[in-house]
Amino acid sequence: MNGLITWRIAILGMLMPFVVSMMMVWVIHPVIVRVALMKDIVDKPCYRKLQRKPVPVLGGMAVYFGIVVGAGVVSVFFDSFALFTCIVALTMMLYVGLMDDILGLSPVVRLVLEVAMIAFVVKMDLTNMNDMHGIFGIGKLPVYLSLPLSAIAGCGIINSINLIDGVDGLSSGFCTMACIVFGIVFACSFDGTMAIMAFLAAGALVPFFLHNVFGVKTKMFIGDAGTLMLGMLMVIFCLHAIDNTSKVQAQFTNMSVVAFCLSVLSIPVFDTLRVMTARMIKGVSPFEPDKSHLHHLFIEMGFSHAGTTFMECSLGCVNMLVWLVAYQLGGSATVQFVVVVLLGLMTTCGVYYTVRRLNRNRLPYRTLRWLARKSHVEHGKLYLWIRDFLDRH
Secondary structure, eight states: OHHHHHHHHHHHHHHHHHHHHHHHHHHHHHHHHHHHHHTTOEEOOOTTOOOSSOEEOOHHHHHHHHHHHHHHHHTTTSOOGGGHHHHHHHHHHHHHHHHHHHTOOOHHHHHHHHHHHHHHHHHHHOOOSOEEEEETTEEEOOHHHHHHHHHHHHHHHHHHHHHTTTSTTHHHHHHHHHHHHHHHHHHHTTOHHHHHHHHHHHHHHHHHHHHHHHOSTTOOOOHHHHHHHHHHHHHHHHHHHHSTTOHHHHHSTTOOHHHHHHHHTHHHHHHHHHHHHHHHHTTSOTTOOOSOSHHHHHHHTTOOHHHHHHHHHHHHHHHHHHHHHHHHTTOOHHHHHHHHHHHHHIIIIIHHHHHHTSOTTSHHHHHHHHHHHHTOOTTSHHHHHHHHHHHHO
């Protein structure tokens, strides 16, 4: 009986933040769209952009509003004071992103600000990537290794989320999936603070995702403000999961929390590593924008934006599923980590370079082209109904 009550409380703890933040964004989204259009805060088309007309770029504000107001409402029922660090970090990254969207910041300035916010979270929450939990026999790391690792890995995660924001619904859809996965694991580990934060973010992202994918009049991009904020959130989740005081590791003793976090974020992380490495090999800056990301490949093949988002999120699900199988079969921390790394390389580098070299007359390429054509559902009755509903509300 007590177990049943505990699970009911846990389910309520997951659903309430999700629903509250979702409702907040549903209300504020059209208001922010009007403000962005009125103030000309829009993303204008250019040679490397995929849209054909200016689109409002303040979606991050809507998501932030849902998370913060949702946290305030939830605090009536749950002790959410521990969310203070998260809210401050997200607020600062939102402002950094807004300055980048409106004024433009150099990569160096952005990198310095990202490191500063990661250091803030490490200091306030006393969490960092200080334990490999048995990968290659490595346990707790000394401070002079764990702090630089936290900064480097954290900046990598933030920028990988930022760089996948090139297709409607991709960054928001991927982060919604990641937040739900992190939220479930945190809830099962009785880490209530992180579980609430994860479901607040997931709920806030759902309305934005729908408007971003289906809307015409209400379409809005999440912008650097939103992607930097979401990237920071992913970093916070990883820091809490990997730290040597991790409740996740304590609850699931045979789980490699490092491999788990990497499996969730494998697609943006490995795709970003591939792109930046390729740029440096060519002798250009790793921050030089181009059209060599995985989502550009799918678009070039003829996939719709929704189809591209589905394909990349599906690859992410495959990576997480294979990691789960390795974990459930009793694989060691090293085995889980190696499996995730190899699969991450296969589903990003392997897919990208294999498809680039496919003979266009052979069956594999023709099959992908067939899938690409099937992904265009923009004129389907359900798609049009959702679009009209969103544009009216």
